[in-house]
């Protein structure tokens with residue numbers, strides 16, 4: 757059954773079959789060994805390198821594909837912090853940018869898909885003065901705009917810092933145990949139910965007593 761397996765796979769399989777973690781007191785099944793723990797045993801080192809852990813992880817995935825082991829991700833009691841936009845589906849926010857069309861290929865307004873407007877009225881003049889900050893500059897830009905028109909196009913705003921939240925992300929690790937037979941799984945299920953039953957009964961009794 758173990759023929760055709762690589763050296764690391766054989767070592768991992770032999771170790772998990774020895775049930776090194778003992779049996780669960782809850783359902784009686786073998787406790788899983790972590791990839792780090794396996795790497796320590798397989799390579800006989802206290803601090804496995806990333807490459808060694810990666811090799812064990814690959815071996816574990818192959819053994820899993822071959823039905824030799826069962827694999828779960830388990831938290832290992834450490835966390836790291838991560839900044840993440842919140843909520844993720846928050847639509848991007850836009851500012852409207854007023855710009856004189858340069859009439860050239862590199863015009864940012866044209867590149868943004870906006871057709872230049874040749875429309876000028878009091879509102880447009882007021883918008884130019886407000887946007888460019890002074891009557892003189894607004895007037896100057898208006899005259900420039902008479903050549904190729906002007907753009908008012910949306911530009912995405914960067915997210916403000918408070919759009920990001922810091923999360924504690926739990927570090928998980930692959931944990932491995934030998935594959936259980938169907939019968940072992942059925943027994944484990946039975947033991948688990950027996951383990952849970954008194955707790956469920958106690959909760960029910962407390963509810964009825966209220």
Ligand SMILES: [Zn+2]
Nearest residue numbers: 857863865866
């Ligand atoms: Zn343009």
